[in-house]
Amino acid sequence: MNTLPSVSYRSFERLHPLNLLAQLSSRQTTGRLQVTSEATVWSIYLDRGQLTYATNLVDPFGRLERHLGSLAAHIPSLTAEVREEMRSRFEHTIRTQSTIEPDYRAICWLVDQGYLTNDDAIALIENLAKEVLAGFLEIKTGHFAPIDNAVLSQAPIFGRLELRPLVEHCQTQIRQRQNPASAVARSTPSALRLTQLSPDPSAPSANSVTDQPPNPLEPSRTKDHYTIVCIDDSPTVLQAINCFLDDQNFSVIMINDPVKALMQVVRSKPDLILLDVGMPNLDGYELCSLLRRHPSSKNIPIIMVTGHTGFIDRAKAKLVGASGYLTKPFNQADLLKTVFKHLT
Numbered sequence: 001m002n003t004l005p006s007v008s009y010r011s012f013e014r015l016h017p018l019n020l021l022a023q024l025s026s027r028q029t030t031g032r033l034q035v036t037s038e039a040t041v042w043s044i045y046l047d048r049g050q051l052t053y054a055t056n057l058v059d060p061f062g063r064l065e066r067h068l069g070s071l072a073a074h075i076p077s078l079t080a081e082v083r084e085e086m087r088s089r090f091e092h093t094i095r096t097q098s099t100i101e102p103d104y105r106a107i108c109w110l111v112d113q114g115y116l117t118n119d120d121a122i123a124l125i126e127n128l129a130k131e132v133l134a135g136f137l138e139i140k141t142g143h144f145a146p147i148d149n150a151v152l153s154q155a156p157i158f159g160r161l162e163l164r165p166l167v168e169h170c171q172t173q174i175r176q177r178q179n180p181a182s183a184v185a186r187s188t189p190s191a192l193r194l195t196q197l198s199p200d201p202s203a204p205s206a207n208s209v210t211d212q213p214p215n216p217l218e219p220s221r222t223k224d225h226y227t228i229v230c231i232d233d234s235p236t237v238l239q240a241i242n243c244f245l246d247d248q249n250f251s252v253i254m255i256n257d258p259v260k261a262l263m264q265v266v267r268s269k270p271d272l273i274l275l276d277v278g279m280p281n282l283d284g285y286e287l288c289s290l291l292r293r294h295p296s297s298k299n300i301p302i303i304m305v306t307g308h309t310g311f312i313d314r315a316k317a318k319l320v321g322a323s324g325y326l327t328k329p330f331n332q333a334d335l336l337k338t339v340f341k342h343l344t
Contacts, residue, residue: 012038012141018167018240019329020144023307025049025163026234031149037142042132043101045152050160052152053104053125054132060103061091067127068110077115086110100154108155122159129161134170164239171243226343229265231255231287232276232305241274244332245339258282266296272343273297274326277306277313285320292321301342 015035021044024033028049035042045053055063065083072078090106107124110116116124228250230241238254245252253268255261258279265273273291277284284304291297301323306313317325326338 012143015139015142015144016329016331017137017139018243019331021163021167022234022236022240023329024147025236029147030152031147032151033144033147035136035139035142035144037139042136042139044133044136045104047152047157047160049163051129051163051166052157052160053101054129054136055101055103056132056135060101061087061106063128063131064103064106067124067131070127071116071120071124075116075120078110082110082115100151104155107158111156111158118158122161125158126161126166129166130169130173133166134173137167137170137174164236167236168239168243225249225251226271226339227251227253227268228272228274228339229253229255229261229268229270230274231258231261231279231284232274233258233279234276237276241335244335258284258287261287262290262294262297265291265300266294269296270300272339273300273302274305274339275302275322277304277308277317285316288317288322289320303338303342 015037017035020033020035024046026049029046030048031046033042033044033046035044040056040058042056043054044051065087068078068083072080072083086106086109089109090102093102093105107116107121111118111121226249228245230238230252232238232241232254233256235254235256238256242252242254253264253270255264259282261282275284275288279287284306288302288304291300291302302321303324303326304317304322305326305328307328314325323342324338326334
């Protein structure tokens with residue numbers, strides 16, 4: 001029987017799954033991320049920042065059976081009898097914190113027995129991941145354990161999947177499920193579509209200024225479309241920000257090479273710049289200083305995006321001319337609040 005880790009609900013915190021995946025991808029993390037939400041436990045396996053498997057404890061073998069049933073139309077050897085034998089072997093095996101998931105072991109068995117090829121297994125794992133991640137991205141609260149680096153050695157890896165296209169697919173699924181509400185949301189200004197999560201009073205402010213942000217719908221707003229440049233070496237983080245900013249109100253220019261960023265900023269003439277602090281070759285503070293010295297960008301609002309919240313970090317940002325500070329992890333509400341504050 002599957003067992004859940006013992007986690008007190010009082011220990012649950014606000015979670016931002018998209019930001020969490022972005023950080024793991026950008027850091028090229030290897031191991032198992034295990035997240036406990038109110039509904040289930042999620043296990044996401046990564047190898048150097050790429051996904052190798054994703055599952056949860058909500059009927060994993062029912063989910064596996066559905067996807068194997070779809071494959072069976074093209075794989076004659078994957079008969080109902082074979083699938084039943086697989087379930088009888090693995091469905092009721094004991095799941096522990098130190099072992100890989102029984103449903104993944106079942107896939108390994110199917111490959112070992114010749115019922116699936118390696119390519120079949122990769123296609124199966126990708127389809128399973130799309131279904132699992134679509135639910136994972138909608139988690140609001142939960143608790144995640146430290147990355148388990150040892151568990152991957154217990155089973156073979158059939159392939160590595162880029163997180164970005166998987167997440168994009170899942171976000172499309174989520175929007176489709178939310179229709180017609182999402183269709184209404186697309187025609188509504190971004191300021192009215194902030195996430196409904198209440199701000200955490202214990203979390204540091206995203207900005208050093210304490211006054212309330214102006215309402216972007218007030219007459220003082222002189223534009224209804226803005227160009228935002230986002231500079232970050234992580235494609236996953238860039239895509240997350242791009243998804244958070246409604247394309248009816250924003251054009252997002254994503255730049256992942258800080259060395260080339262200055263000339264791209266000069267050419268694009270953005271209304272605001274989101275600048276990651278921790279980048280190779282040229283960090284955010286150095287790049288901010290260069291942008292402030294260039295006549296074309298010296299007056300553009302520059303928001304430093306970082307996981308560091310210390311006084312020294314904020315002081316460094318102020319010294320190089322940053323306009324504000326956005327702390328990771330952030331949700332759509334945090335991002336839009338900061339962006340509109342510095343655009344108006």
